[in-house]
Amino acid sequence: MDVVSDAISAVRIGQPSSNRLRVEGSWCTRLAPYGGAGFHVVLAGGCWLVPDGGGPAVTLGAGDVVLLPHGAGHVLADAPGDTGRAVPFEEMRGPVGGGREGRGGRAVELLCGKYRLDRSRVHPLMAELPEVVHLPNRVGAHPELRAAVDLLARELDERRPGSCLALPSLLDLLLIYMVRAWMSDAATGVWPAVLSDPVTTAALRALHSDPAAPWTNDRLAAEAGVSRATLARRFTALVGRPPMAYLTWWRLTRTAALLRDTDVPLASVARETGYSTPYALSHAFSREFGVTPGRYRAGVRAE
Known part of the structure; x- marks a missing residue:
């Protein structure tokens, strides 16, 4: 994607x-x-x-x-x-x-x-x-x-x-x-500028292509073909948050979409979004959304 x-x-x-x-x-x-x-x-x-x-x-x-x-x-x-x-x-x-x-x-x-x-x-x-x-x-x-x-x-x-x-x-x-x-x-506009920058675009393409991968700043910088410091500076300036913070945000956004649109078990959602266990995903999701994944899924289905 x-x-x-x-x-x-x-x-x-x-x-x-x-x-x-x-x-x-x-x-x-x-x-x-x-x-x-x-x-x-x-x-x-x-x-x-x-x-x-x-x-x-x-x-x-x-x-x-x-x-x-x-x-x-x-x-x-x-x-x-x-x-x-x-x-x-x-x-x-x-x-x-x-x-x-x-x-x-x-x-x-x-x-x-x-x-x-x-x-x-x-x-x-x-x-x-x-x-x-x-x-x-x-x-x-x-x-x-x-x-x-x-x-x-x-x-x-x-x-x-x-x-x-x-x-x-x-x-x-x-x-x-x-x-x-x-x-x-x-x-x-911010995002037209983001997607016209080759370094930031390469990093975003990598994160969106495989959000479940064990990304680190060093690995992502290598994917983009620049140093870690260069990636952090350009990505943060354009996107508005550091690469790993964006990755966490996107993983949880993807989690919410999977909970809304599918019936796959939480363990499968965790694997697809880069969390080692359903518990780790539930903890991160609850901290971000203020509700557990199960309650979120039940709520959006009831709407």
Whole structure:
């Protein structure tokens, strides 16, 4: 695994959901804040997105993609004016392939959806994403994202055999490509800088590839091809914590995901995350989460 894949996998739960919306004329709809992440793909036409809290309105055109990684509430409308006229999205949306039409004006088609996320243990890469990630449809920009959008549109239009599997898989792919696109476009930001540094990237790749390995600072420095002092200085300055502290954090984050998503025994979880015994894992987990692994697993299953 790599850092981006792990950062997404650690928080993503269940399958994404989506609705296709077709509107015309004057319209305005509000999407309430959500515990996961929201997204919109403009399949045809154009509209405006107005985030809650007074953020700047964003104009969206055909082929544009927008990610709201923290589930911020927002308004979609034909114009950025009075958002007080907004009706709840649940009253606007129809089934995929359906929609709502107004009188006159240019038709707008959107794919609106949500990713379910567990925010109890968010990787700092995901936490750093801005409230609104707007990825305009520019010629030559992010060809893999454009290809995913084209595949989504085609799958929605034709509804061929296998669509029930293809659509969730394409939506998962869309999330990865949106995060990648943000990282490549970001002029500033901690994690784009982290993953552009070859030493830190090599160390993170090693830790994520095999978190259960008996890592030490010396062994990790050798993996990155630098001295122990150089690794400690560069890793800590960029990531915000020393390599072994990050490893402990990631092992326990991975433990939480395994407890949430699988039924494997605690002994197997301990082996997979680098703890010598279930007792050692339980002690570390309880210190970090304030609850035993068993109680944590029972709690997340009951939600």
